[in-house]
Amino acid sequence: MLHLGRLHLLHELSVLGTISAVAEAMHLTRPAVSQQLAQLEAELETVLFERSGRSVELTPAGRRLVARAAELFELVEDIEAELAAANTQISGEIRLSAFGSLASTVVPHAIARLANEHPQLNVSIQELEPADGLKAAASKKMDLAVVDDLVSAGNLATLLEFHPLCTDHFEAVVAADHKLAGKRSIQLSELAHERWALNQTAVTYYDFLLNAFHAAGFTPRVMSSCRNMSATLEIVRTGCAVSVLPQLALKAISNDPDFSTIPIRPILNRRIFVALPKGAARRPAVRAVLNALEAAVPPEAALTAS
Structure with missing residues (x-):
């Protein structure tokens, strides 16, 4: 046997x-x-x-x-899932991973919602880049992983199911006194001669942007590469560099007078999914976390998720 x-x-x-x-x-x-x-x-x-x-x-x-x-x-x-469904109270341990910009925006709101609606459910969170999140979900080290379409699931796709969560746009971020600050939109080529703050260790994000820069006719001069987005923003605040960052993460500086965020044309975006082992969504606790993530997405991002 x-x-x-x-x-x-x-x-x-x-x-x-x-x-x-x-x-x-x-x-x-x-x-x-x-x-x-x-x-x-x-x-x-x-x-x-x-x-x-x-x-x-x-x-x-x-x-x-x-x-x-x-x-x-x-x-x-x-x-x-059938055994868990017999229990009217959702409880247990759920492991969730998400990459930085979602871990700092959507995920905290989802966790707060779960704490209120399902106090017996314990959710642990780990920050993982999308490629690592896919592997963790496929190997069942994570029950759910928030990932994006900038990385291919490859052979792991046969082991996973994917639930669309939202669409996130990338925007240029400059200091408030930058010559382009306040513009309604820009093309990447307008930033060709700038110095850049970009997280080169987030490989899929960096490669995606690098391809966009090359399509716009230039290679960025990267003077700052920080894993922490707050550090990247502080470099931009000084006026020493510009950056391109996901719109969801930029909500944290929406009222900060030191920054100007500018939509990019043509639009750069990525689709965000929740990856989980096949069949896992039928477990009530996993479904509760999935529902909470969907409810925590800002309306403007959720509208284009499907």
Whole structure:
């Protein structure tokens, strides 16, 4: 009989790519994971994966088994959802990840709503970039992950379901005394000779903007790269640099007289989704968090979400 725990380890390996990463995610030792996977291969008398440098590649048989196991895990989700639905009070532990601009805007409002409506539900939040959030949801380290369409789900798409949340536009941000401040809109080419504050460590965001800059005919002179958006804004406040940031995150400075935010033409936007393991939305606690996220989206962003 197939061992469900060993199937789960193979599923994790298909997502995370290395035995060491699986061991860390499952709080096991590397030898223990290797031993369990070897036992699975012995039981099936089939080679399921092969080492390729520091990572591993699933064999065709391994990929087929992971695909069928995903159906099994979805059935387990259904069973758990049915049992949870019998409890009239929504409770338990839910793990949620989101990238910076959503973690600082939509997510706090959703958490406040959940605390009021479902006080027995405990939600833990972790800030993860979209690519990492996808992996965390696919490997079930997270119950829900807020992600965007700037990153491809690739092979993970078969393990996940996606719920549209909203659309977010990017806007130029300059100091209030900048020569372009107050304009109704600008083209990126008008900022070609500026110095820039851009978070280069947020790879998908930076690559997306870099492609837009190249299409506008220039490469930005980046003089500041900060993970913290507040630090980026402080650099812009001084007038030493300009930036392009998501509109949702810019609500925090909407009444700050030191800044001017300017719509970009043509429009730069991204669609935002909630990714979760297939079948997980049928669990009442997960559905409650999903509903709270949808309710927390500002109307102007939600209108174009579908």
